Amino acid sequence: MKGIIPAAGLGTRLRPLTFTRPKPVLRVAGKPIIVHAIETLQTAGINEIAVIVSDLTRTEIEYTLRSVSGCQITLIDQHEQLGLGHAVGMACEWAAGGDVCVYLGDNLFEFGINSYVEQFNAERPDALIALVEVADPSAFGVARVNQGHIVELVEKPKEPVSNLAVAGAYFFSSRIFQALRDLPPSARGEYEITDAIQRLIREGATVLGQRVQGWWKDTGRPSDLLDANRLLLERLETNIEGQVSGSRLSGRVHLPASSRVLSSKIVGPVMIGEDVVIEDAYIGPFTSIGRGSVIKHAEVEHSVLEAFVRIESVDVRLQDCLIGLRARVSGGRRIPRTLKLTLSDASEVELT
Numbered sequence: 607m608k609g610i611i612p613a614a615g616l617g618t619r620l621r622p623l624t625f626t627r628p629k630p631v632l633r634v635a636g637k638p639i640i641v642h643a644i645e646t647l648q649t650a651g652i653n654e655i656a657v658i659v660s661d662l663t664r665t666e667i668e669y670t671l672r673s674v675s676g677c678q679i680t681l682i683d684q685h686e687q688l689g690l691g692h693a694v695g696m697a698c699e700w701a702a703g704g705d706v707c708v709y710l711g712d713n714l715f716e717f718g719i720n721s722y723v724e725q726f727n728a729e730r731p732d733a734l735i736a737l738v739e740v741a742d743p744s745a746f747g748v749a750r751v752n753q754g755h756i757v758e759l760v761e762k763p764k765e766p767v768s769n770l771a772v773a774g775a776y777f778f779s780s781r782i783f784q785a786l787r788d789l790p791p792s793a794r795g796e797y798e799i800t801d802a803i804q805r806l807i808r809e810g811a812t813v814l815g816q817r818v819q820g821w822w823k824d825t826g827r828p829s830d831l832l833d834a835n836r837l838l839l840e841r842l843e844t845n846i847e848g849q850v851s852g853s854r855l856s857g858r859v860h861l862p863a864s865s866r867v868l869s870s871k872i873v874g875p876v877m878i879g880e881d882v883v884i885e886d887a888y889i890g891p892f893t894s895i896g897r898g899s900v901i902k903h904a905e906v907e908h909s910v911l912e913a914f915v916r917i918e919s920v921d922v923r924l925q926d927c928l929i930g931l932r933a934r935v936s937g938g939r940r941i942p943r944t945l946k947l948t949l950s951d952a953s954e955v956e957l958t
C-alpha cells in the first residue's frame with residue numbers, strides 16, 4: 607500500500623500563521639505536523655508516499671521534508687485547490703493501480719493507523735474509512751453505518767444522519783480513482799472525496815468504517831494546534847542533556863545538549879529545541895520552544911513557540927500562545943495578568 611498526503615490546502619482558518627507558511631509545516635511538540643503524518647504512515651509500513659502540494663505550499667513543504675528519511679517521497683502538484691477529491695485524483699497515475707492510504711496532512715491519531723492497514727489487508731474492501739464520534743457532525747463528512755459497513759456518507763450535512771464523522775484517514779483499492787473520474791462538483795463547488803465514496807457505495811462496493819481508538823485531532827484552527835501540542839507532549843519523555851544552573855526543573859522536560867536553562871523554573875511537560883536559552887524565566891506545562899529561541903525575564907505556559915522566537919523582559923505571563931518564526935515580544939507591566947497571543951512569523955510586539 608502507498609500513502610497519499612494531501613497538503614495543498616490554503617489553511618485559511620489558521621491565519622495569520624499560514625500567511626507566511628503552510629499549515630503542514632507548522633510545528634507541534636517540536637515537529638512539523640506533516641512530519642508527524644509521515645511518521646504515522648511509516649509506522650504502519652507505508653514507505654512510498656506522495657504529498658500533494660499547491661504552488662504556494664510546494665517550496666516550504668519540500669524544504670521541511672528534506673529532514674525525513676527511510677521513505678520515498680514524491681511531490682505532486684495540485685495547481686488549483688478544487689477539493690480533497692481533486693487532490694487525491696492527482697495521484698492516480700502515481701498510484702499505478704495499487705491500494706492507497708489517504709492521510710490528511712493536518713491530522714493526528716493517538717494510536718496511528720496500523721489497525722486500519724491490518725483490517726484493510728485482511729478483509730480487502732474497496733474502502734475503509736476512519737470514523738470518530740463528534741459532538742457537532744454537521745461540520746464534517748458524516749457516515750451512517752450498519753454492522754461495520756458504511757451505507758451512506760454525506761459531506762457537512764445540515765441534518766446529520768449520525769454523530770459519526772469521517773476522520774482524516776482513508777484506505778482504498780484502485781477503484782476510488784474510477785469513482786473520482788467525472789465526479790461533479792458539490793454544492794460548495796469542490797470535488798469531494800465523500801462524493802466519490804458515496805458513488806462506491808451506490809455501485810455496491812464494500813465500504814467499511816472503523817472507529818478511531820484514542821484521541822484524534824484535526825489541526826484546522828489555532829486552538830487545535832494548542833490541543834495537539836498538549837496531547838503530544840502528554841507522552842514526552844524526560845531527557846535532560848543541556849546545561850542547567852540555578853534552576854528548578856520538574857515534570858518531564860526535553861532539553862538537548864546545545865540548550866541552556868539558567869536561574870529559571872520549568873514545569874513539564876516542556877519540549878525545548880536546539881540552541882535555546884532560557885534565563886530568569888518560568889516555563890509552564892505544555893510548552894514547545896523552537897530552536898534558537900531566547901526567553902529571558904519572562905513567563906510562558908501552554909504555548910507553541912516556533913524557531914528563533916525572542917521573548918524578553920515581559921512582565922506578563924504568556925499563556926495559550928502560538929508564536930511564529932522569529933517573532934519578538936518585549937516589555938509589559940503586570941496588567942493584565944496573562945496575555946494570549948497568536949503571532950505570525952516575524953511579528954514584533956512591544957508592551958509599553
Ligand SMILES: Cc1cn([C@H]2C[C@H](O)[C@@H](COP(=O)(O)OP(=O)(O)OP(=O)(O)O)O2)c(=O)[nH]c1=O
Nearest residue numbers: 612613614615616617618619687688689693711
Ligand atoms: C480543499 C483541499 C484540501 N486539501 C488538503 C489540505 C488538508 O490537509 C486537507 C483538508 O483540507 P481543509 O482543512 O478542508 O482545508 P485547508 O487545509 O485549506 O484549511 P482551511 O479550511 O482552513 O482553508 O486536504 C488539498 O490538498 N487540496 C484541496 O484542494
